[in-house]
Amino acid sequence: MAGMTTPDLNLARFLPYRLSVLSNTISHTVARLYETRFGITIPEWRVIAVLGSGRTMSAGEVAAATAMERVQVSRAISRMLESGLILRETGDRDRRRADLTLTAKGRAIYTEIAPLALAYETRITSVLDPAEVEMLDRLLAKLQLQADALATSP
């Protein structure tokens, strides 16, 4: 058909690309808060973050809570066992699972990083007014739901 054109894909305006760049910029900055100072990686930080509440969880529960794959969690855990950040206790009832808890050392790291991470979040959203922050929250929630739906369906 004459005059038929490919729709223009302007990468800089393409939502998946923009989200990826924004997320990378932010993750990289946040990672600087703990990578050099505490020598922990992003997966390890996520494990600390979910165990920081004081709850004890299995590796599988950590995976679910952090949206990481089982293999990533497994590797983070083995590093953290070596560096003494967490404690692993094989379950009595079910010896496949093991309960994980932060050690005092792990908790100390959480106590130091959490305020820094929250302070970063505050600084980055400081360019938004309260209504915009609330809207961002709503929009991200809606998009995540739809992204999940589109991820599984064709």
Next chain:
Amino acid sequence: MAGMTTPDLNLARFLPYRLSVLSNTISHTVARLYETRFGITIPEWRVIAVLGSGRTMSAGEVAAATAMERVQVSRAISRMLESGLILRETGDRDRRRADLTLTAKGRAIYTEIAPLALAYETRITSVLDPAEVEMLDRLLAKLQLQADALATSP
């Protein structure tokens, strides 16, 4: 100080985490559009996307336009040269740089993927009304600016 508590960091509500999960969900789904069918990777798709406009660019310009690191672009380019998706012509004036263009084969891939990618974007934003889409656009732009500012400053 008695009663002093660490501020609670709820990972599921932490903006950097939410953005990371959303971005990963979306990227993974979009990548499925071209990974299996065309055998190209995310970096290669980004190169195709920016060269798809018809412009010819150097590797450095591609890096800037795609927010990728030089080394990533270099590797994507060498794969694409092998698979015949792009053409590289060393500059006359400056023989360090080389101009890159899509071949017919590369352009054909762009012509097939671009509509699929845009259709995905339409589907994912279909859960938002037009005002929300516009708001999302504004919010992401503001956040990216601030993220960039916080990335460079201490």
Next chain:
DNA sequence: GCAGGATAGTTTCATCTGAAACAATTGCAA
């Protein structure tokens, strides 16, 4: 009980990744 399948977690393997070192070329300044 016990065979077959499900579940929790680990390991293997091939690939990807980023930092830093490197090579090639250009521009600038003495």
Next chain:
DNA sequence: TTGCAATTGTTTCAGATGAAACTATCCTGC
């Protein structure tokens, strides 16, 4: 000029990654 820093892009190396195979344990139906 000519030497030195800056720019463009590539390669190297060590570690990270994900898919799939694997181990160990548990559960279910017979």
